[in-house]
Amino acid sequence: MADLRSELNIKNLHLRNRLVLPPMAREATAGDGLVTERLLRYYAEKAAGAFLGLVITEHCYIMPEGKASPGQVSAASDEAIPGLRRLTDTLHSCGVPCVCQINHAGGRAKQSVTGLPSAAPSAVWADGTHFSDRELSKADILAVVEAFAAAARRAKDAGYDAVEIHSAHSYLLNQFYSPLANQRGDAYGGSLHNRLRIHFEVLEAVRGAVGEETPVFLRLGSIDDRPGGSELADAVEASRLLAGAGVDVLDISGGFCGFVLRGREQEQGYFSFVSEAIREAVSVPVILTGGVTDPLAADRLLRGGKADLIGVGRAILQDSRWPEKAFAALG
Numbered sequence: 001m002a003d004l005r006s007e008l009n010i011k012n013l014h015l016r017n018r019l020v021l022p023p024m025a026r027e028a029t030a031g032d033g034l035v036t037e038r039l040l041r042y043y044a045e046k047a048a049g050a051f052l053g054l055v056i057t058e059h060c061y062i063m064p065e066g067k068a069s070p071g072q073v074s075a076a077s078d079e080a081i082p083g084l085r086r087l088t089d090t091l092h093s094c095g096v097p098c099v100c101q102i103n104h105a106g107g108r109a110k111q112s113v114t115g116l117p118s119a120a121p122s123a124v125w126a127d128g129t130h131f132s133d134r135e136l137s138k139a140d141i142l143a144v145v146e147a148f149a150a151a152a153r154r155a156k157d158a159g160y161d162a163v164e165i166h167s168a169h170s171y172l173l174n175q176f177y178s179p180l181a182n183q184r185g186d187a188y189g190g191s192l193h194n195r196l197r198i199h200f201e202v203l204e205a206v207r208g209a210v211g212e213e214t215p216v217f218l219r220l221g222s223i224d225d226r227p228g229g230s231e232l233a234d235a236v237e238a239s240r241l242l243a244g245a246g247v248d249v250l251d252i253s254g255g256f257c258g259f260v261l262r263g264r265e266q267e268q269g270y271f272s273f274v275s276e277a278i279r280e281a282v283s284v285p286v287i288l289t290g291g292v293t294d295p296l297a298a299d300r301l302l303r304g305g306k307a308d309l310i311g312v313g314r315a316i317l318q319d320s321r322w323p324e325k326a327f328a329a330l331g
């Protein structure tokens with residue numbers, strides 16, 4: 001059984017241990033989406049000493065309509081590549097491999113940020129909530145798929161070791177997956193397979209852009225933890241289908257409940273019941289993130305077979321020496 005010190009190979013990617021810095025948006029650009037010195041310093045500080053096995057950098061928007069916040073990093077144009085290259089150089093010079101998370105905010109994008117009307121799988125939710133300005137057409141979906149592929153190609157050109165498709169935290173792909181937000185009557189709505197259809201299309205296009213040897217991660221907003229939302233059985237079946245469609249790593253988080261599970265915030269690895277069930281159903285590595293602050297708990301979760309990799313976010317945000325201290329504590 002693996003522990004926090006165990007190495008892992010995923011295709012071309014070699015991890016020296018199982019500790020992952022999960023994506024955390026820093027809002028550190030000047031509004032143009034380009035990587036700044038401040039952002040480089042942040043990542044250099046987190047990766048110093050190579051105690052992290054892997055860094056998944058914060059979500060980058062793939063097209064202007066999908067920008068989530070004013071300071072978000074861009075992967076939406078080739079102009080972004082030199083800054084992203086400096087970011088990957090920074091992390092590699094620390095000895096840590098890196099994954100680029102690519103995202104579209106869908107109905108969560110605000111016109112005040114993008115200057116454009118928002119679009120989502122459905123403009124209105126099952127409960128009548130008005131979520132977005134308009135519903136995505138088939139042509140819009142095609143454009144989104146192509147934008148994911150173009151962003152993945154830019155990430156690869158910038159020197160990233162892998163890419164991660166963001167389908168969590170109620171952003172666009174999660175909006176398709178969640179029965180709360182997806183009310184479509186066409187081939188992209190209804191059954192779980194239909195709600196995952198855009199994922200399969202994005203995966204195929206991203207694979208075409210990065211090639212067979214570059215790992216493709218997918219962050220799954222596994223359960224909504226809301227009445228009528230996605231549940232554990234959906235998450236397990238979705239993971240099985242996504243792994244079958246070529247996802248190399250499943251990164252497990254929450255969906256419309258966000259990254260925190262209500263009432264269980266104090267639990268170390270509060271999504272572990274989900275990651276464990278998924279891990280039993282797939283043969284690709286599974287990342288568990290959420291609530292881990294204690295290195296002994298991280299090690300225990302791995303030894304207990306709850307996941308293959310452990311993400312530690314806010315604890316490392318608060319203390320850049322957490323990874324170093326963690327390995328010291330493990331002895």
Ligand SMILES: Cc1cc2nc3c(=O)[nH]c(=O)nc-3n(C[C@H](O)[C@H](O)[C@H](O)COP(=O)(O)O)c2cc1C
Nearest residue numbers: 022023024025058059259289290291292312313314
């Ligand atoms: C400030 C902040 C920004 C975040 N940004 C992202 C993001 O860009 N992409 C993402 O998938 N998750 C994001 N998350 C969620 C984290 O990756 C992680 O799942 C969450 O913090 C729970 O893990 P933790 O308890 O170890 O912090 C963010 C979390 C925080 C606190």
